[in-house]
Amino acid sequence: MSSTYANPSVTAPVEVPPAARLIQMILGYQVTQVVGAVARLDLADRLAAGPRSSAELAEATGADLDGLTRLLRAATGVGLITEDKPDRFVLTPLGAFLATDAQPASLHDLAIVTTTPGQWLPCGRLVETVMNGRSSTRAALGKELWDYYQDHPEEDAVFSRSMGNTSAIKAAEVVACYDLTRFSRIIDIGGSQGVLLAGLLEAAPKARGVLFDRPEVIATAHPVFTARGLADRVELVGGDFFTEVPPDGDLYVLKSVLQNWDDAHASRLLANCHRAARPGSSLLMIEGVLPTAPEPSPMHLLNLLMLMQVGGRIRTREQHQTLLEATGYHLQQIIPPQPSAYFAQSLLEVHRR
Numbered sequence: 122m123s124s125t126y127a128n129p130s131v132t133a134p135v136e137v138p139p140a141a142r143l144i145q146m147i148l149g150y151q152v153t154q155v156v157g158a159v160a161r162l163d164l165a166d167r168l169a170a171g172p173r174s175s176a177e178l179a180e181a182t183g184a185d186l187d188g189l190t191r192l193l194r195a196a197t198g199v200g201l202i203t204e205d206k207p208d209r210f211v212l213t214p215l216g217a218f219l220a221t222d223a224q225p226a227s228l229h230d231l232a233i234v235t236t237t238p239g240q241w242l243p244c245g246r247l248v249e250t251v252m253n254g255r256s257s258t259r260a261a262l263g264k265e266l267w268d269y270y271q272d273h274p275e276e277d278a279v280f281s282r283s284m285g286n287t288s289a290i291k292a293a294e295v296v297a298c299y300d301l302t303r304f305s306r307i308i309d310i311g312g313s314q315g316v317l318l319a320g321l322l323e324a325a326p327k328a329r330g331v332l333f334d335r336p337e338v339i340a341t342a343h344p345v346f347t348a349r350g351l352a353d354r355v356e357l358v359g360g361d362f363f364t365e366v367p368p369d370g371d372l373y374v375l376k377s378v379l380q381n382w383d384d385a386h387a388s389r390l391l392a393n394c395h396r397a398a399r400p401g402s403s404l405l406m407i408e409g410v411l412p413t414a415p416e417p418s419p420m421h422l423l424n425l426l427m428l429m430q431v432g433g434r435i436r437t438r439e440q441h442q443t444l445l446e447a448t449g450y451h452l453q454q455i456i457p458p459q460p461s462a463y464f465a466q467s468l469l470e471v472h473r474r
């Protein structure tokens with residue numbers, strides 16, 4: 122659900138003939154799977170201390186020697202690893218982002234979650250979504266994504282950690298352009314394990330935070346705050362945001378949440394935030410904004426994926442505005458992503474009437 126937020130302007134252009142480019146696209150799933158397998162086997166962590174042979178890595182991972190050697194060489198083909206001498210494998214700076222402690226943020230769990238059944242199987246039914254205009258998740262998994270995650274806690278956990286991977290990067294972008302010091306109670310709705318909220322609280326030393334998400338996600342969130350010395354400034358609340366959300370925030374945050382829902386659900390969620398919020402309070406949305414001009418944008422891909430995975434949508438500026446005005450909010454301004462931003466989401470500054 123997250124990989125398509127990538128901002129293409131940070132990728133160096135590669136000159137390849139058109140048909141070769143198309144072949145790369147057709148076979149692009151192989152690259153996704155190689156990156157996912159390198160992450161699952163923790164090869165970046167295992168190579169962080171220095172070069173290893175395939176036999177050493179096979180022993181460390183319990184993998185089949187031939188299979189692992191093929192994976193290592195495939196990973197050299199996409200630039201994650203190099204083989205500087207026969208059978209001596211070295212991590213590249215690109216592959217180093219798959220280490221669990223990579224800075225400024227690890228992409229380890231994002232690489233894994235993209236290849237889990239919950240994310241991967243619905244993609245194989247994309248054309249069904251295009252034909253019937255509905256999510257393919259129910260057909261692929263037998264239930265909607267959040268219900269599936271409730272029944273598959275391991276996948277749910279890796280999904281939450283993957284959101285943390287991307288939110289760590291986005292938190293740095295947000296605090297660089299949005300003044301958080303004026304807020305005293307920041308409530309992150311659908312905030313996953315709290316990586317974004319932790320980043321916001323660090324930039325607002327006087328504020329207290331409330332993290333709200335599904336109870337099974339909230340049950341896994343505590344370590345994020347204890348690791349950063351923020352546990353005494355945060356309240357962890359589990360619940361259903363279609364029922365109610367925690368009250369009295371002067372800043373509510375919704376990152377990558379409204380995009381998961383159709384207009385009827387998004388309106389219900391916004392109405393619950395409005396009911397809970399102080400008059401005059403702020404809402405910060407971190408979401409895609411779909412261009413209306415006929416121009417290429419990563420948001421078109423994400424818009425399609427949102428429909429396929431969860432029946433959601435990326436909204437245009439006008440669609441955001443209409444939804445917000447109808448629920449008692451006013452869209453003040455949209456701060457577009459910097460050209461150097463890793464993820465092409467905007468900041469939507471919103472006022473609660």
Ligand SMILES: C[S@@+](CC[C@H](N)C(=O)[O-])C[C@H]1O[C@@H](n2cnc3c(N)ncnc32)[C@H](O)[C@@H]1O
Nearest residue numbers: 284288311312313334335338360361362376377
């Ligand atoms: C795409 S994730 C975004 C997570 C986080 N805001 C971020 O960007 O890192 C959507 C979040 O909404 C939560 N969620 C989905 N349905 C929910 C519900 N009914 N009530 C509360 N949270 C819900 C999910 O558990 C998930 O953490």
